[in-house]
Amino acid sequence: MKTCRLLPTLEEAITLSGLSDGMRISFHHHLRLGDRVVGQVLQVLEDVGLRGLTLCASSLMGETCEAVYRAVKAGVVVKIETTGLKPPLTEAVLRGEIPEPVVFRTHGGRARAIEEGEIPIDVAFIAASGADREGNLNGTSGINPFGSLGYAIADAQHASFVIAVTDWVSDERLAYRSIEGSLVDVLVQVPSIGDCEMVAGGSLRSSQNPMEMVIAHQTLAVMQAAGVLTDGMNYQAGSGGISLLVTNLLEDYMHRKGVVGGFASGGITGSLVRMAREGLFHTLWDVQSFDREAALSLAANPFHREMSASLYANPHHPGCIAHQLDVMVLSATEVDLEFNVNSITGTDGRILGALGGGPDTAYGAALTVVVLPSFRGRIPMVNKKVNLLCTPGADVDVVVTERGVAVNPRRPEVQEALHQAGLAVISIEALMQRIHRLTGTPVLPQPKGRVVALVEDRAGGVLCTMRAPG
Amino acid sequence: MRSWLYTPANNPGRMIHAGIYGADGVVFDLEDSIAPGEKDEARLLLEEMLPVIQDALDEQGILCRIAIRINALDTPWWKADVESSLKAGARILRVPKIESPRGIEELSVYLTDVEFRLGLQEGSTTIQALIETPRGVEQAFAIGDASPRVVAFSFGAEDYCAAIGVRRKEATLALDYPRARIASAAAACHVEAYDSVWGFLDDPKGLAEDAARAHALGFHGKSTIHPNQIATIHTVFSYSPQELEEAQRIIDAVAQDNSGVMSSFGRMIDKPVVAWAMQVMKTSGSSR
Numbered sequence: 001m002k003t004c005r006l007l008p009t010l011e012e013a014i015t016l017s018g019l020s021d022g023m024r025i026s027f028h029h030h031l032r033l034g035d036r037v038v039g040q041v042l043q044v045l046e047d048v049g050l051r052g053l054t055l056c057a058s059s060l061m062g063e064t065c066e067a068v069y070r071a072v073k074a075g076v077v078v079k080i081e082t083t084g085l086k087p088p089l090t091e092a093v094l095r096g097e098i099p100e101p102v103v104f105r106t107h108g109g110r111a112r113a114i115e116e117g118e119i120p121i122d123v124a125f126i127a128a129s130g131a132d133r134e135g136n137l138n139g140t141s142g143i144n145p146f147g148s149l150g151y152a153i154a155d156a157q158h159a160s161f162v163i164a165v166t167d168w169v170s171d172e173r174l175a176y177r178s179i180e181g182s183l184v185d186v187l188v189q190v191p192s193i194g195d196c197e198m199v200a201g202g203s204l205r206s207s208q209n210p211m212e213m214v215i216a217h218q219t220l221a222v223m224q225a226a227g228v229l230t231d232g233m234n235y236q237a238g239s240g241g242i243s244l245l246v247t248n249l250l251e252d253y254m255h256r257k258g259v260v261g262g263f264a265s266g267g268i269t270g271s272l273v274r275m276a277r278e279g280l281f282h283t284l285w286d287v288q289s290f291d292r293e294a295a296l297s298l299a300a301n302p303f304h305r306e307m308s309a310s311l312y313a314n315p316h317h318p319g320c321i322a323h324q325l326d327v328m329v330l331s332a333t334e335v336d337l338e339f340n341v342n343s344i345t346g347t348d349g350r351i352l353g354a355l356g357g358g359p360d361t362a363y364g365a366a367l368t369v370v371v372l373p374s375f376r377g378r379i380p381m382v383n384k385k386v387n388l389l390c391t392p393g394a395d396v397d398v399v400v401t402e403r404g405v406a407v408n409p410r411r412p413e414v415q416e417a418l419h420q421a422g423l424a425v426i427s428i429e430a431l432m433q434r435i436h437r438l439t440g441t442p443v444l445p446q447p448k449g450r451v452v453a454l455v456e457d458r459a460g461g462v463l464c465t466m467r468a469p470g
Numbered sequence: 471m472r473s474w475l476y477t478p479a480n481n482p483g484r485m486i487h488a489g490i491y492g493a494d495g496v497v498f499d500l501e502d503s504i505a506p507g508e509k510d511e512a513r514l515l516l517e518e519m520l521p522v523i524q525d526a527l528d529e530q531g532i533l534c535r536i537a538i539r540i541n542a543l544d545t546p547w548w549k550a551d552v553e554s555s556l557k558a559g560a561r562i563l564r565v566p567k568i569e570s571p572r573g574i575e576e577l578s579v580y581l582t583d584v585e586f587r588l589g590l591q592e593g594s595t596t597i598q599a600l601i602e603t604p605r606g607v608e609q610a611f612a613i614g615d616a617s618p619r620v621v622a623f624s625f626g627a628e629d630y631c632a633a634i635g636v637r638r639k640e641a642t643l644a645l646d647y648p649r650a651r652i653a654s655a656a657a658a659c660h661v662e663a664y665d666s667v668w669g670f671l672d673d674p675k676g677l678a679e680d681a682a683r684a685h686a687l688g689f690h691g692k693s694t695i696h697p698n699q700i701a702t703i704h705t706v707f708s709y710s711p712q713e714l715e716e717a718q719r720i721i722d723a724v725a726q727d728n729s730g731v732m733s734s735f736g737r738m739i740d741k742p743v744v745a746w747a748m749q750v751m752k753t754s755g756s757s758r
Contacts, residue, residue, distance in 0.1 A: 210491050210697030377483075402490050403530065424531060438486060438526060 004135025034198030039067035084354020108313025108360035124159035135181030142168030147289020225421030240331030313360035328365035339393030520558035571616035602626030614659030627666030653688030
């Protein structure tokens with residue numbers, strides 16, 4: 001059993017960890033846009049002269065991406081493993097500036113790979129909003145509560161050395177603990193881990209977009225027609241604007257119809273907390289808290305349960321929550337005629353989104369509904385073949401756009417149910433043609449440069465590769 | 471028609487989506503939302519896009535009427551607007567600042583000419599007269615009676631409020647008179663009446679109250695500048711389940727007894743009551 005030591009500086013902690021050139025370090029992204037830990041750590045790594053590291057993060061967004069880009073330019077980081085990234089890293093990837101191909105891994109795939117020793121983590125840096133002198137950690141107390149530490153749990157359990165970073169150390173033992181001190185080697189108190197008020201930014205926007213509202217209404221109608229909105233249903237929606245709108249509409253529907261769900265899972269929002277408080281869901285399984293209300297609820301409400309990324313979506317976890325979903329609402333950047341989903345790049349090849357837990361939940365859910373606008377600008381989002389395969393079409397049941405609804409021919413019973421309910425369903429080919437009549441048929445980019453990234457499937461196989469424009 | 475969504479006719483991104491938000495009608499605007507220097511460009515865009523938009527709506531099975539708001543008849547642009555609108559396939563024109571029958575008559579003559587030149591059926595283009603001034607309000611019946619092309623009044627409360635010196639948001643009482651007068655004239659002319667937009671997008675409660683006031687005074691629908699207002703407008707201007715049930719009960723009672731005046735569930739049923747019930751069922755499209 002480890003005994004946690006409180007060290008005054010990150011530099012001392014890193015020295016003690018034995019981190020050396022070429023090793024793998026890890027981070028979580030629970031502070032999302034408000035994270036300032038990754039940047040602090042990378043600066044120290046550069047200052048002490050470490051080079052050639054692999055950075056394994058649950059995701060990268062906001063200022064963190066600028067810090068990682070600086071670390072790449074300085075040679076500190078040569079490889080990135082993540083579920084998603086944002087500018088300026090997106091452009092850096094396509095320009096081939098990251099020395100080794102970026103690996104896009106799902107949340108479940110990451111947890112599996114860590115637990116099965118596929119990607120041994122040498123040093124895990126775990127930001128915590130609260131810690132005690134035993135090294136127990138949580139994300140629910142302190143001055144920057146961000147909620148669940150779900151993505152960091154596999155890192156804490158399997159990394160060779162764990163450095164916890166916090167800006168609040170309790171003199172008393174933490175009552176609510178996400179990670180036990182026995183897993184933590186050293187604890188470093190820094191002036192600030194970031195700004196928890198910025199957790200609810202980025203893709204977690206509250207949409208007023210009427211187009212997205214049309215799609216959300218249609219999605220609710222699809223779920224209703226498919227017969228999944230019944231007592232005990234287990235529900236998840238992604239972090240995109242449409243998905244969050246669907247949840248809002250679902251709340252009203254469940255109230256009106258007296259439906260009481262089983263669990264809601266994944267990223268948990270204040271809306272879902274309210275729904276659980278109102279008795280609309282029995283349990284919230286929280287791998288990531290999407291706003292302050294959810295973050296504060298986690299330790300306070302018995303219905304609100306923290307879960308590790310492994311329990312959430314590891315395909316080899318016997319209790320995998322994603323495999324118990326009745327319905328999943330998934331955002332996408334592009335869909336093709338085989339119902340394959342691209343959630344990372346747009347039709348024009350630019351990196352826009354992230355893999356997240358989409359492929360995990362699409363595989364596991366009884367009904368996976370992909371929601372997306374039919375085009376953005378003049379670029380159509382339903383095409384013959386996706387630029388980048390992220391979620392296989394076999395795991396997708398329905399595609400909903402504002403220009404029509406298409407059901408995967410593998411699900412004739414869903415098609416029939418929608419037909420019986422009077423919903424107009426068209427083939428995915430007809431949907432694509434309808435959209436292309438408005439936008440024109442796009443000339444898809446044919447990048448011929450070197451492989452700059454690869455997408456792993458949940459089991460660790462290579463699903464597809466991304467090339468530089470060349 | 472319960473709702474008309476205004477959309478600038480120079481914004482392809484907004485135009486292409488305008489019909490899918492559930493509004494009963496869309497008004498592509500060539501007037502206030504288009505700067506004087508951009509009128510030609512907007513007309514060209516309209517001619518290019520309107521057939522595409524209409525095809526897309528037809529293919530999706532969306533029933534959404536399309537109207538064009540042309541520039542006022544005292545501007546140098548209105549004739550070109552009419553030509554472009556008809557070439558684009560539009561058959562409903564919304565015409566601003568109508569204050570007398572003369573404007574309608576002048577427009578009708580020009581429409582007949584353009585219809586002839588384009589090989590369209592004479593009289594196939596209809597007019598929604600925008601009444602926006604106290605003078606227009608006083609002339610409402612004459613305006614509606616000036617041509618069979620007039621199928622609706624549209625009330626412009628912003629200009630009306632400016633003319634009488636009250637603020638739009640606090641003008642509930644001040645607007646009762648013009649609304650009642652326009653609604654009554656519409657009924658007399660057998661045309662519809664659409665209320666003014668509610669421009670305060672961050673005040674949905676105000677929208678519901680404003681719409682309810684207009685509905686209570688006899689308006690059939692309301693114009694809007696934002697798709698997010700459509701659902702509220704439809705709620706206000708649709709018949710309630712109770713109204714539908716009552717109308718059906720009256721029609722059923724008449725079907726069983728043709729003796730003229732009768733009673734049903736304690737209510738006297740005479741000719742006007744039957745007419746109301748028929749109108750309700752016709753508008754809602756749900757008569758058995």
